[in-house]
Amino acid sequence: MWVGAIPKHNYRLGEEWIESSPKEKDLGVLIDEKLNMSRQCALAAQKANRVLGCIKRAVTSRPREVILPLCSALVRPPLQYCVQLWGPQYRRDIELLEQSPEEATKLIRGMEHLSCEDRLRELGLFSLEKRRLRGRSNCGLPVPEGACRKAGEGLFIRECSDRTRGNGFKLKEGRFRLDVRKKFFTVRVVRHRNRLPREVVDAPSLAVFKARLDEALGNVV
Numbered sequence: 001m002w003v004g005a006i007p008k009h010n011y012r013l014g015e016e017w018i019e020s021s022p023k024e025k026d027l028g029v030l031i032d033e034k035l036n037m038s039r040q041c042a043l044a045a046q047k048a049n050r051v052l053g054c055i056k057r058a059v060t061s062r063p064r065e066v067i068l069p070l071c072s073a074l075v076r077p078p079l080q081y082c083v084q085l086w087g088p089q090y091r092r093d094i095e096l097l098e099q100s101p102e103e104a105t106k107l108i109r110g111m112e113h114l115s116c117e118d119r120l121r122e123l124g125l126f127s128l129e130k131r132r133l134r135g136r137s138n139c140g141l142p143v144p145e146g147a148c149r150k151a152g153e154g155l156f157i158r159e160c161s162d163r164t165r166g167n168g169f170k171l172k173e174g175r176f177r178l179d180v181r182k183k184f185f186t187v188r189v190v191r192h193r194n195r196l197p198r199e200v201v202d203a204p205s206l207a208v209f210k211a212r213l214d215e216a217l218g219n220v221v
Contacts (some may be wrong), residue, residue: 029082037086041093047078048100056107064108064123071104079128084185087132097128130217136189137196137213170194 011018023032023039030040051074059066079097088094098116105119106112120127126134173190200216203209 027082029086031086037089038093040086041088041096044078044081045096045100048075048097051075051078052100052104055104059107062107062109064111067104067108068123071101075100075104076128080131083132084135087185087188094129101128126214126217133192134213134217136185136192137200 010020023030025031030043031037032039055067055070055074059070079100088097102116102119105116105123105125108119108123111119111122114122116127170193173187173194196213197216200209200212203212
C-alpha cells in the first residue's frame with residue numbers, strides 16, 4: 001500500500017460505482033489509510049477473548065497441563081497472526097493484547113492470586129510484548145556459516161561507524177520525513193536490534209544467539 005499525496009480516482013464495476021473506503025482488510029489484517037493498527041489490535045483481542053470465554057465455559061479441570069496447551073493453540077494465535085505487519089504502536093494497544101493471555105494464566109489452578117509477572121515467571125513464559133521483541137531481534141543478525149543468506153537479504157544495512165557503543169553489530173537507522181514511515185517493520189527492527197547486549201550479538205551460532213536473547217529478555221521487567 002502506498003501512502004502519500006496520490007489523487008483519488010473513481011472506479012466502477014459494470015454500471016455500479018465503487019465507494020471509496022478509508023480501510024482495507026487483506027488476509028485477515030485490517031489496515032487504514034494512516035497505517036494505524038489500533039482497530040486491528042481491537043479485532044485480534046476480540047477474537048482471543050471469544051476463544052477464552054469458550055475455554056472458561058467448557059473446561060472444568062484446570063491444571064497447567066491442560067490450560068497451557070489450550071492457550072498456546074487457541075488463545076495466542078489470533079494475537080500473533082501477521083504481527084510483524086500490524087504490531088501495536090501505542091501502549092493502550094499493547095495492554096489490550098496482553099489481557100487475554102493474562103486471564104488465561106489466571107485459570108490455572110493455584111495461580112489465581114499471583115501477579116501477572118509471577119505467573120509468567122513460574123510458567124516459564126514471555127509476555128506477548130517480549131515475544132514480539134524476540135521476533136524483531138532475530139531479524140538482521142549476523143548469519144552463521146552454512147546458514148541460508150537469502151532470507152532478509154538487502155533489508156538492512158550495517159552501521160559502519162567506529163563510534164558505536166554497546167554491541168559490535170549495529171544496523172543503520174534511516175531518517176524519514178513522514179511519521180507513518182517510522183511504523184514500518186524494518187524500521188522497528190533496527191531500533192530494538194541495536195539495543196541488544198554485546199554478548200547476545202556476538203553469539204557464534206543461531207542457537208546460541210536465541211538462548212542468550214531469551215536470557216536477556218528474561219531480565220527485562
